[in-house]
Amino acid sequence: MNSPDGAYPKGAAAGRLAVVGDAERLAEEVLWPAALEIDQAPAVPRAVLDQLAAAGLYGIVGPTDAGGSDMDLEAAGRVIEALGGASLATAFVWIQHHSALRAVAAARPALRLQWLEAMCAGEVRSGIAYAALRRPGPPAMRASSTGRPGFVILDGTAPWVTGWGLIDTVYVGAREGDELVWALLDARTAPTLLAEPVRLAAVDSSSTVVLRLERHQVPTERIVAREPYADWRARDGAGLATNGFLAVGVAGRCARLLESEPLLAAVDEARRGLVEPSGPEGVVAARVEASLLALRAATALVVAGGGRSVERTSHAQRLLREAMFLLVFGQTGPIRAAQAARLSAAAPGRAG
Numbered sequence: 482m483n484s485p486d487g488a489y490p491k492g493a494a495a496g497r498l499a500v501v502g503d504a505e506r507l508a509e510e511v512l513w514p515a516a517l518e519i520d521q522a523p524a525v526p527r528a529v530l531d532q533l534a535a536a537g538l539y540g541i542v543g544p545t546d547a548g549g550s551d552m553d554l555e556a557a558g559r560v561i562e563a564l565g566g567a568s569l570a571t572a573f574v575w576i577q578h579h580s581a582l583r584a585v586a587a588a589r590p591a592l593r594l595q596w597l598e599a600m601c602a603g604e605v606r607s608g609i610a611y612a613a614l615r616r617p618g619p620p621a622m623r624a625s626s627t628g629r630p631g632f633v634i635l636d637g638t639a640p641w642v643t644g645w646g647l648i649d650t651v652y653v654g655a656r657e658g659d660e661l662v663w664a665l666l667d668a669r670t671a672p673t674l675l676a677e678p679v680r681l682a683a684v685d686s687s688s689t690v691v692l693r694l695e696r697h698q699v700p701t702e703r704i705v706a707r708e709p710y711a712d713w714r715a716r717d718g719a720g721l722a723t724n725g726f727l728a729v730g731v732a733g734r735c736a737r738l739l740e741s742e743p744l745l746a747a748v749d750e751a752r753r754g755l756v757e758p759s760g761p762e763g764v765v766a767a768r769v770e771a772s773l774l775a776l777r778a779a780t781a782l783v784v785a786g787g788g789r790s791v792e793r794t795s796h797a798q799r800l801l802r803e804a805m806f807l808l809v810f811g812q813t814g815p816i817r818a819a820q821a822a823r824l825s826a827a828a829p830g831r832a833g
């Protein structure tokens with residue numbers, strides 16, 4: 482995902498640009514006009530996700546030999562920003578797919594052959610279930626390879642899985658001692674796999690559930706990878722920049738609606754911060770900047786709209802709820818601490 486642009490043949494670069502342009506058009510012409518309706522729907526309409534698939538957006542980080550566009554962080558960020566600033570619920574369901582796709586792209590040939598092209602085309606859509614692996618204490622999801630030969634047993638709870646009912650597979654991480662086992666499960670309930678809907682104050686139509694697995698048997702051909710848990714934790718922080726583009730999208734939308742030059746300049750800066758962060762601390766700083774900017778811009782939009790902002794038909798209330806959600810989505814201990822410190826600091830210039 483991070484290859485320098487010069488490494489691509491000219492045709493591939495032009496193809497990527499076209500996909501970014503198509504995403505921006507789709508965001509403005511399809512998602513934005515429907516955003517309020519999608520926000521209040523029971524679920525993001527499948528037909529809308531089909532349009533993202535038809536535009537090649539499920540394959541933006543997939544390899545070109547499997548039909549993907551192999552975008553770098555900057556190009557993928559533009560797509561995420563465009564969709565996030567148009568209909569966050571839609572973008573949120575869609576964005577889950579890409580970690581699973583990247584994992585399958587790096588897996589053994591048999592898995593790549595079975596899944597990769599269909600995942601790039603969005604014919605197979607995936608969710609993920611691994612954020613709770615960051616929590617300290619006993620692992621929320623555990624794997625055991627010592628039972629029935631040819632199967633791994635999964636046990637535990639994934640507290641957040643988005644897209645249930647709209648996804649075909651779910652990419653699950655589970656601890657087996659010091660190792661992490663990654664599996665691609667069918668996203669279907671079963672006696673050993675239960676999904677409990679969660680009602681949300683924002684992105685409610687993202688169909689987010691709590692997933693409970695009880696001695697769920699996974700055939701070993703569905704095991705995507707195994708790795709030391711410490712290796713994943715070491716690289717996890719760097720990958721967290723991607724989610725920040727959703728906040729840049731929300732902030733950018735508010736800035737455009739307000740026609741505010743200072744906010745537009747801050748959006749440009751937040752985007753640059755995510756593309757060029759320096760080390761894991763840089764990613765934390767860029768994420769905090771982006772989410773606090775979304776909150777500030779959405780608050781300014783509510784204020785500018787007066788009482789009408791609180792009506793259910795107002796984009797302002799939706800965008801402010803979304804900015805609230807982006808404060809906690811993809812949050813880690815360091816992001817949480819840095820946000821809290823910024824928000825609870827005394828306001829500069831305030832008379833004491």
Ligand SMILES: Cc1cc2nc3c(=O)[nH]c(=O)nc-3n(C[C@H](O)[C@H](O)[C@H](O)COP(=O)(O)OP(=O)(O)OC[C@H]3O[C@@H](n4cnc5c(N)ncnc54)[C@H](O)[C@@H]3O)c2cc1C
Nearest residue numbers: 609610611612615616617641642643809810811812813814
């Ligand atoms: C609506 C919604 C949908 C989501 N969808 C998905 C999804 O589809 N798939 C998915 O994998 N995730 C999903 N997430 C999870 C998301 O990416 C973040 O992990 C989550 O928002 C963090 O919030 P949490 O309250 O669950 O935090 P926690 O997981 O409890 O903690 C967040 C951070 O704080 C640290 N922390 C927590 N407790 C302690 C402690 N006692 N001591 C020290 N540090 C601690 C952890 O290390 C972690 O880094 C979703 C979240 C939301 C809100």
